[in-house]
Each structure stands twice: as C-alpha cells, then as structure tokens.
Amino acid sequence: MTLALLATPQGIASAPLAKLVNTHCHSDHMGGNAAIQARYRCPVMLPAGEAPLIDAWDEKALLLGYCDHRAERFHYDEIITPGETHVWGDLEWRALAAPGHDMGALVFYNPEHRILISGDALWHNGYGFVMPLEIDPRALPATRATLEMLARLDIRTVIPGHGEPFVDVAPALERAFRRTAAFEADTLRVARHALKAVLTFALLDKQRLAAAELPAYIDRIDIYREFNQRFFQLPAAALAEMLARGARAIGCGAARKRPGCVRLE
Numbered sequence: 001m002t003l004a005l006l007a008t009p010q011g012i013a014s015a016p017l018a019k020l021v022n023t024h025c026h027s028d029h030m031g032g033n034a035a036i037q038a039r040y041r042c043p044v045m046l047p048a049g050e051a052p053l054i055d056a057w058d059e060k061a062l063l064l065g066y067c068d069h070r071a072e073r074f075h076y077d078e079i080i081t082p083g084e085t086h087v088w089g090d091l092e093w094r095a096l097a098a099p100g101h102d103m104g105a106l107v108f109y110n111p112e113h114r115i116l117i118s119g120d121a122l123w124h125n126g127y128g129f130v131m132p133l134e135i136d137p138r139a140l141p142a143t144r145a146t147l148e149m150l151a152r153l154d155i156r157t158v159i160p161g162h163g164e165p166f167v168d169v170a171p172a173l174e175r176a177f178r179r180t181a182a183f184e185a186d187t188l189r190v191a192r193h194a195l196k197a198v199l200t201f202a203l204l205d206k207q208r209l210a211a212a213e214l215p216a217y218i219d220r221i222d223i224y225r226e227f228n229q230r231f232f233q234l235p236a237a238a239l240a241e242m243l244a245r246g247a248r249a250i251g252c253g254a255a256r257k258r259p260g261c262v263r264l265e
C-alpha cells in the first residue's frame, strides 16, 4: 500500500527516491521502510534514539506485537542525532529532539522557509497518543516540553505525520497545549485515548473487524490487557464497547471518503 501511494501523482509518481528519513519508528511511519528500500534502493535514516530499538527489533518498545501492529524488518544506513543539520532537497533541515508521543522522536525544521516536519509531535488537531504516567513517567512531561520548544520556533508551515500541511500554527499549538492540560488532569483519559488510537491503527491495517470479535481480540493483545488491569478493570466486552465507539469515530474521521473507511461490523 505504501508503494502504491508513493507512485501516485500526490506522491512522487515515477521520480526516483534519494533518501528515506523517519521522524520516529512506529509502525505507521516505518512499516513501509522494507518495501521502499527494496523498490527504490535508497538509504534509510532514523533518529539515534530509535536505533537500539530497531537493532533489537524490540516488539514492545516499537509498539508492534504489543499493540498488534505490523512492520517488516529493515536495515538503516545512517542515524540522525538531535542538533544536526542535514541538507535534503536543497534545503537545510535542523533535527530537533521531540520526545513525548515517542521518546526518541525527531522533528525537522527549515529556518529559511520556516517549515516544520513534525511527525506525530504536532498535528493540526492534537498529536500522537501518549503513554500514561504509570506506564512511562517521562512521556507526558516530555510532551509539554516539546510543545514549548515548538512554540519558541518561528514556524510558517507544518507538514505533519498525519493530515494535510497547515499554516495556522498558533491555534494548533493552543489545541495541543489544551489537550496536554486535560491529559495532565486525568490519567484515565490518557490511557483511553492511547488505546483508542492503537485500536484505530490496527483497524486501518485490518480494514474491518466484526464487533462481536472485539472482546476476544482485546483480551488477546498485551496493551489492552495491561491497560485494562491497571486502569479500567472492566469486563472485556465493556472495554471493547468503550473503545469501539472512540475507534470508529477516530478511524472514520481520518479515513472518511477514502476507500476502505474503517468500520466495525
């Protein structure tokens, strides 16, 4: 699917690909690396903080098997350290550490045109899910610190990891700070949001999953079991119902009007 998308006019059509750079190593960002590498023979660069996880192919830390997300194993050619500047496509890109959603994540900033490639650290409406304090005490404080770092940059255009590029950066940051404050006030909300996001991405991959199968499914996958034990203590059917509502909303919002819109049957 990644190769098909890349080959569209909105992608790179038939142009060659010189380099692949990951902002972080979640399945929806690096899951196509192996296929792209095989097709384009281009070097792959990833954040220094992610390299040990990729070396070990740590299915829990990479949120793969732990979340029932998939990615084919690949090799990388170079690592990027925060603070470095790289020239890609005739532009200078400064790599900035952007921990929170992913503790090893980087964003890339071009001061000349004030462009930020934000990965999952900042979207038009929010950012990628964050682990609750009880699971990773670093994640939420790092999320706030990263937003504060981004707020100090002079940004004209954000190219996010999900959704269209946008220029109304100040309101997006405001929404992100509001979400962070709500998360800081309610750890269950953080946990619920993370599970819904994880389920939504699993459904994007599977395309569909019968609602009747959902309780058995979430009982089988580690992240739902672990979070349920720690945070919710619900029967699997009740947790499934709570997540299905949110996942359907998130999934269909993201995939609306596209073929294969996520649904639970």
Ligand SMILES: [Zn+2]
Pocket (backbone or CB within 6 Å): 024, 026, 029, 101, 102, 120, 128
């Ligand atoms: Zn991510």
